[in-house]
Amino acid sequence: MSTDRRKPNWEPKIIVLMCDWCLFSELDRADLARVQAQPNVRIVKIxxxxxxxxxYVLTALQEGIDGVLVAGCHLGDCHYKRGNFMAENRxxxxxxxxxxxxxxxxxKFAHISTAxxxxxxxxxxEMQQKIGALGPIEEELT
Ligand code: FES
Structure with missing residues (x-):
């Protein structure tokens, strides 16, 4: 998939910072595996x-990652009770x-659950399409 006319073979590099608890069922693992199979998407579980x-987000962008998706449990569903409330402030x-x-x-920041x-x-x-329309980050960092 190339969505940038300036670089015909370019594909956005995406990092997903994801709470380990928001997708943990067997069905969720299938969704994860499908995403992980994409060469330009890396999932970092926290x-x-x-x-x-x-x-983490700023460093990823500074190092040339085109987009960062941060995903965690819905407010009130945090396994550790207050983690995502603390994250909201950050x-x-x-x-x-x-x-x-x-x-x-x-x-992009999102709340998801195993349901x-x-x-x-x-x-x-959606993130790939959005970042694809923006183009490579290196053009903004130079
Ligand atoms: S355990 Fe998922 S946000 Fe805290």
Whole structure:
């Protein structure tokens, strides 16, 4: 899939920072495997969204990852009770920082649960399309 006319063979590189608890059933594992099979998508599991450091996102973008999707449990569903509430504050600060840069469209934050079969692959596909329309990040970083 190439969506950038400037680089015909370019495909967006996407990193997914994902809470290990939001997709853990066998059916979810099938969704994960489908996404992981894509060569330009890397899933980095974290124990809880509460452990998500905004620097992970900024570093990924700075290192040339075209887009970062951060996914965790729905508010109230966190295995550790307050992790995603803590993450909400960090994400709000991160979004404020990104709003002031050309990188604001390169991140997405989402809540998903094991009861939402098919949502995760759809989120990744939407992210690929969105980032594909923006083009390679290297053009914004230079
Ligand atoms: S365990 Fe998933 S967000 Fe905390």
């Amino acid at each position: 124990p809880c969204l509460g452990r998500m450091d905004p620097m 994400i709000a600060v991160l979004q404020t920082v990104l709003e002031t840069s050309s990188l604001k469209g390169r991140t 939402e079969r098919g949502v995760f692959p759809r989120l990744v596909e």
